Amino acid sequence: MQRSRRDARSEGVRISPLPDRSLSGGFPMLIGRIIAFLFITALAITGGPTHEALGATAGLRGSQPLNIVDSGKSATAIIASPKAGRFESQAVNDLQKYIALMTGVALPIVNTPESIEKALASARPLLIVGQAAVENNASFKAKLAAVVKSDPHIRADGIGMLRDGNKIFLAGANDESHYFAVAELLRAWGVRWFMPGQFGECVPQETRLVVDNLKIFYAPPFELRSFWVSWLGESSGVTDFQLRNMMVDNNANVPPAGHALGQYTAGLGKSVFEIPLTDSNTADHVAKATEKLYAAGKDFSLSMEDGLYTATAASDAELNKLQWDKYSLRPSVSDAMLALLNGVARRLRESHPESRSKIGFLAYSNMFLPPVRTIMLEPALYGMLAPIDIDPIHSVQDPRSPPKQEYLGILKKWADITHGRLTIYDYDQSMLVWRDLPNPSHQAFEEDVKAYRDAGVLGIATESRMALATTFTNLYLRARLMWNPDADVHELLEDFYARFFGPAREPMRAYWSEIFDAWEKTIVTEHEYFVAPAIYTPELVERLGPFLQEAEKAVQKQPLSKNGELYVERLRFVRLGYETMRKYAEMVKAAASDLDFQKAVAAGQEGLRARDALTEMNKAFTASRLESGTAFWSGEVQHYQELLSWTNGEKGRILAPLPLEWSFHRDPDRTGKDRGFLSDPVDLSYWRAHRQDYDLEKLKDYPPTEWEMIRTDLYVQAQGIRHPDQQSFTGDIWYRTQIRLSARQAVANPHILFPGLFNACELFINGAEVAKRQQVEPWWVNDYRFEWDVPLINELNAGDNTIALRCHNTHHMGGMFRRPFLYTPVNSGGG
Template structure:
């Protein structure tokens, strides 16, 4: 069966012939002796693969560690003694059946005793290897919890006996890409990135448009292949450029198809090509591309037609030459929602679920997951194959303990139920704080019905030996604290959530658990694992102490009305932070802590910048929640006031927002327009000036002299537009139609932040958006309708 056909096949699992006892079934008598007192008593019969890891060599590598022996390997069975048949013709002849007859697919395996012999076989060499690892894990007690020797558990047996087994299995998820260490991933039956000829081959990971339309190859001769931003083709050769292509240009489609031909010629075993936009929401603004964008649609659908139209056209072109090749693209940000058309059969959608990982995806009480689950269910109708890009390590959580087993145990069965065909996760070698989650996820990807309670009990016993009890308390305490906290994790700037979770009380209890484990443990490897977890908590404690410096200053005044309003004395704050910053950096720099934290990546660098933490303490989050929170009409229902029907000759428009910039090259960041009585938009003014740069700040800007006689005021329709090609974007929090008096912009800012009711009372009309504001991004304007009931 081809890989492509396998993806279309039903995902069935062959049930073991005996019921599970505990985590895995026990072997039944009679038993055959494979090794005794350092001597081999059995023989392996196997064919050497043309490529890849030989199953016989791999089994012997582990048997050497278990019993101190390697079994002889032959092409035919000897006259006497137990035989271990590992894949190939001899194994299937011994079983008297085939992989197809057993419905194993390309990745499943059978493990079956026939008399005193054992057969482990799959449809190909990698499937047979999966069977070997399943045998080692399920029947000989071997484990590989996380990459490296410290993650390996191998029970010693002077006499190795193997009893009766009869089971077959195939994975619940055909694509399993969690652990990025090839050997550890292969043992845990992952199937991407193994450097094996039978693994699932994906060209590139994500954000690949510039990998397919290479700037070095095309920019000089074909600048029209790249996005038109503000009437000018964006330069994709600039350092760290995130430039999208012009998807409607026929030459771009030809360039992509040409590159895919080259990729397949170089590696004919390629199964899937990533055809993903770059990591920016700025798409081509040429006339043809604009027709495929919907700036007035909900945020998650604004670019869906453009991105997925291009994906379908690439898929159609590629299918002519490569009918079994899959074309993958991501559902992400402004193209998270499906388009109003079906995706082609050879398309795979990789759905990016940013959050929330503290709650089950189907939890109707979690607004983040309601949002993402709704889009997932919509995609199930629009595309035959949906995979998930997951965050079993979340970069924005900055390497702190990430206890999400309580979520994984519900999410993965739910995704299997909803026909998701694969999972790829963000990855980091932070074994102390992410290792258990990765391990549990890998197990559920093969068997989504696995008893997680039994799996965890097995983990505590085998990883921590005599310290299993206190280490169970340690891990469960973290899970319980996360679950009971109710926080939605993890936003891009999750500093306040970190602060609220890692309290002094939780830290003290976790330290007590680790101390009890340290005193109980005797096994040397288990003691090293306890020490690893202790260092992981030490990192969390250092970060928590640092964040308490902010909490003590920023929490005392209560919640902010809008994102970015928390303010403090930065000089004093930075001075107070310095000793804690030094301690965190020293910890990260120490080589022995490499797998107890996430290292010094971009998210951690931002975490260790006090100004950024202070500014982002009240986080905007990852899920757009644009909407009007309050208007003057609504406010009047609770606060009636006398109003005049006669408009003044001029009014002032106060606009309050975050990150309203001025740029030396492009000038003001925003144009402010309103609909005139003639039905055309009129320019009222601009925001962001050299003398008033709102970069990373919340400021009010005042546009004076707004002539009411020239404007349509029923309602007043205002557009705040960031013209294409300028600074990236802004959050608009509120617009107030005010008396055209001498109030300064600094006074307006102060009044909005400190005496908002006065501003509301003086306004003829206003619109206030929610905490995160209404985005005014490059080419995606913020719009507001101000209803006027009269003039104060």
């Protein structure tokens, strides 16, 4: 039963009892999951500060609650080993610190042999931490050892929390795990670290801290649970944040897997990406270059460089034919690359059989797909799977995302090939080129993490940029799920709203739930800023505003206490994030839909100012230090400024806006020309009769034999153009429209400008091809302007003109995403 804050304060904060259960990999899977669920249920504090935690009940019959602090008084001492390690010492100090912050009482720390012996012989309450706990309770030590992985590849974490009379034993399997045990105790008392630094810390004010019958021993399924801050993102406070949320350093005993192969293959090919992978001389060369490292027992990386590889040896030719990588649009080099890596590792093992060196490699780029051939991987090789081109929005269980379901098969095969010597390198924020808008990940990760556990991977190393305006609760929820994959995300979020926003809990729940639902329900599977208008629609942005206003009013009514000041600061963060979002959405609509580039530039500049205010408020809120060029927000605004100059008379004048909606036809078999798509009348009778039968989800089943209508301000997959199996549509896509021009317009040196267009294309005017556009695949290697300017001198007629555009869509985004228009350059005599 939940209790109000008043009840919690007056009756005390209790760590409630848990039945005598241990959690370990030795349990059958079903029993282990049930117990893990009970564990997280016990630890979770839902619905706000009701503080019944660490137990399924409020207390066991006959239990005697132990007061740690009561009404500003305490007889409790903290016992610490004089040999305490770095994190163990921090655990002791933080236990003292946060109890004092909660209650105003600073407990004494006892850490000399004589004083420890005296304290242990007394009847006073004792919080015994780390080595002191293990050394003074043999049964506790044995039960902790029983749940911890006995044969780890990287590290073995685990915690024990036990009450024995007046003594509370808190310890872990290693130095960091000692801290984890203390962090779980503080968590049970209501302390939270939702984000790094003071901004994300929540410390309740309590008059009484109590421990009931407590007996928990638990080990997480993953050896590695980590993230690192890339893109020159703000990293202050990250170490403490990770530690307090049961994460470990990204380099903690993990075989390095950074891009490294190029330094060992220099001179063997035309470039680091064009080398003879299966040539025995290549393996000899790399083995010789790394022999000293291996002989010394040092771990090192042979990971591919960051690019697309071509295997050039004569012996590579047959392997190149084994599979086509549809994500990188290249032959897969997995078989050839693993032949090289295995050859190097075998040579090194045979030369130095005593070495325990680990060799890391990346399954990435066009080595992402597992090999076709059966291979026995050398035991020194440790893989890191980086799904950079896989849908990050949906989970591996979501039928709306065939790519994510394919990823599950890829994951399982790599885990099998490596015999579990595999870690996951994922991305959060998952929108790789983005616009500082919220980009939640929990809707996918809460299912993906279970798949990782079931596949037996070693763990997860996440590339983050911090950028809290984008990632928000992602890293916190990831931490809880990596520690226990059966954690209830709904309960964790309910707890977050109450503690982080206080009196604004309800409107903030509504605000963020709208955002989370938009991501949960979207059909888009891509991972760059082009998806933003498909998710942050004008309707969504408008719905969010009143919730934020209500939250601000709720906080204004509260007395200005320390927590009250934090609530104000957090809502200012949300307000600036909302203004950033609102202005970005306004900018995109003005440019992509309305061709109002002046308004787009103004809105974009206002949005950037809101983002700058976020950065000034806290550098961890954004990560824009590396942003330069058209791909990024400031570059997008500059692009609209340039487009404005082609329409306002500076460089050109607009002749005619082309329609926002065009006729559209799917052409998976590339037979559109023969079927009259160029100039035959467009028959929309089926569309008009059945449009209401096809919502966004059902458009995948629209007959490919019929014309339909589509907007030009959003790429086609986001508008429901998918295959019946929900794969993003690939093949040819056709746009058709008509434009009526005056005689003066037709001879005014007209150009057609596509301000946002993917794919290689052909443009047809009145049935004749007038231009062909080449694009390099994959799409992301092209200029992020995605612009196509075609002169149409002597191509347009006075009166009606038919414009047809055929796009060759090979993967991911297809078609137009900004509305095209006709313009004439200045001094051309037109108008």
